[in-house]
């Protein structure tokens with residue numbers, strides 16, 4: 001399909017040429033000795049329509065000889081950095097629609113290309129120069145073809161062409177060009193499966209193109225998640241509240257959000273709010289929807305976590321004289337957090353993947369970019385690239401969950417490394433003084449399972465923390 | 468060795484009409500007279516009871532009557548061991564004293580202060596500071612080290628500074644012989660060590676009364692000794708008022724000032740350890756002691 005697209009481009013170029021020829025014939029010739037009709041370049045971007053500097057392309061230049069003129073040679077000039085070196089030029093002289101018997105001898109000198117005609121080109125002749133394998137300046141930018149010609153009265157300045165838009169030759173473009181030229185890649189792409197799903201050139205292009213979408217996905221979920229955690233915690237506490245009304249509110253919130261598809265929630269928010277004349281930036285709204293949706297799931301996770309703490313913990317805290325609030329903050333929640341970390345991480349993975357649904361309402365996230373690139377290139381490879389972008393984040397997290405679960409199971413059995421036993425009681429009383437603090441802060445509690453095993457236990461008891 | 472509870476024992480309906488708690492001074496004098504022969508405790512003149520339980524009744528779900536009519540007075544510095552078959556309501560009685568369970572009827576007075584009836588949460592928390600509790604299943608906070616477990620009540624409830632709390636924690640851990648395990652997590656300690664940390668945690672709050680609910684029942688036999696030694700030390704050298712629900716007859720006989728035998732939600736018999744163990748007056752007590760010993 002990529003091929004087809006290229007052909008289409010070619011066909012379009014031919015049609016343009018034909019149109020230009022027709023115009024050249026119909027429009028009365030101007031006072032100039034040699035009029036520049038057009039200067040175009042063939043796109044040389046893989047899967048794109050741009051002209052990249054520094055890479056071989058074809059320049060087509062056409063000019064018409066004016067009334068009473070006898071043009072003996074034409075010189076085309078490229079700006080600094082461009083080059084005609086190594087190019088081959090096809091010279092075509094047309095008289096009306098038929099070829100004129102006129103030859104041109106081509107000489108190349110760096111940025112200039114000189115065509116000397118075997119006999120002077122006379123009035124009304126169309127000169128067409130097709131320069132294959134020439135290079136535009138690698139920096140990109142608008143390039144106007146300048147030059148000169150020689151007529152019966154000497155050397156004349158050539159009318160400047162309309163600028164040709166070129167883009168810079170980035171390392172990426174260079175890489176694509178080298179892939180294009182690579183026979184192995186060509187063989188790879190000739191396999192229908194590999195070429196359709198794993199086309200190297202498109203993979204490279206997609207990686208470059210999808211990054212903004214990937215970053216937006218990450219940003220949306222990373223900003224949404226802390227809010228989701230706070231909301232989830234609030235609703236979890238509401239769900240176990242002693243007041244029926246508060247419990248009812250939380251139950252409705254959680255069940256409605258869990259019982260309807262996220263897709264529907266996205267539609268309601270993205271199309272419903274503007275109808276009420278509430279206009280929020282798409283990305284912000286994306287964050288809000290994801291946060292609200294995740295909070296319902298987190299509320300359930302937290303509630304289950306809190307309820308999994310044995311009643312003995314409440315009783316022990318109560319018999320120390322702790323209030324309900326103190327017990328929650330110092331005893332129950334720190335334990336809950338540890339217990340729910342694997343489940344919360346799994347939910348984070350889900351939320352991260354769920355951002356893909358936002359593409360349906362025009363948020364420029366990963367899927368959106370992949371979809372666009374696929375519809376331009378007609379190839380599935382951008383979707384594969386998107387899959388890789390999702391996996392970059394999810395696979396390590398999945399692995400992390402497994403490790404944490406194993407470690408928690410081990411420490412629950414009393415395994416894992418132990419802190420050093422203090423040598424003598426007298427030393428210990430003195431030596432113990434520098435290790436202040438015993439309750440881990442919330443952050444410590446959160447990070448504990450991620451820390452290397454050797455510091456896990458020592459860190460909990462030893463590190464000074466702020467109350 | 469007359470058992471008053473038996474005389475007062477009645478049906479559930481009657482138990483609801485509980486006479487009000489007696490005037491503190493009068494009650495003290497009466498209980499004084501009554502308990503003199505029941506305990507090895509040496510009464511001081513004008514002494515007031517630490518815990519006074521009168522006609523305590525507890526029903527769960529409005530039907531299962533667990534405590535029928537419990538009467539018990541505990542004096543400052545006294546060590547009371549509560550014996551009885553499983554399901555006789557020993558734990559429930561202990562938990563009522565701590566207000567972990569709300570009594571259905573009757574009175575509990577801690578230092579002449581009525582705790583039954585609707586007490587504001589703040590007062591309940593205040594009361595609990597004076598009552599240390601040691602559980603059968605330890606109930607240590609698994610996310611904290613041994614030291615952290617002993618410190619947290621001091622810093623959060625008593626609002627002590629970290630330094631003070633830590634010094635106290637290390638002192639109490641040393642007293643239970645676990646100073647070298649101060650930085651260990653509960654999961655890394657044996658059951659016996661965990662229970663000793665739990666005792667240190669309770670003692671560090673400097674409560675007036677310590678309640679033990681079968682503190683050695685969940686332990687392997689070889690670990691029981693260490694915990695009992697710690698408790699004996701508290702009783703003999705610490706002068707702590709203790710109510711100990713236990714099946715350790717040896718401990719009860721040696722350490723207790725008074726042994727209380729409970730069955731079916733009432734105190735069936737109580738008295739000096741040697742009296743109860745060697746000359747049980749009640750048939751059920753004899754049966755129970757026979758089956759145990």
Ligand SMILES: Nc1ncnc2c1ncn2[C@@H]1O[C@H](COP(=O)(O)OP(=O)(O)O)[C@@H](O)[C@H]1O
Nearest residue numbers: 527531533551552553554555556557558559560
């Ligand atoms: N929360 C409760 N709800 C219902 N029944 C209970 C509850 N707690 C205890 N019980 C019942 O009360 C009875 C006495 O329990 P407990 O005080 O634990 O006895 P003990 O400690 O002497 O073995 C048991 O039959 C038990 O099933």
Ligand SMILES: [Mg+2]
Nearest residue numbers: 557558559681
């Ligand atoms: Mg019990």
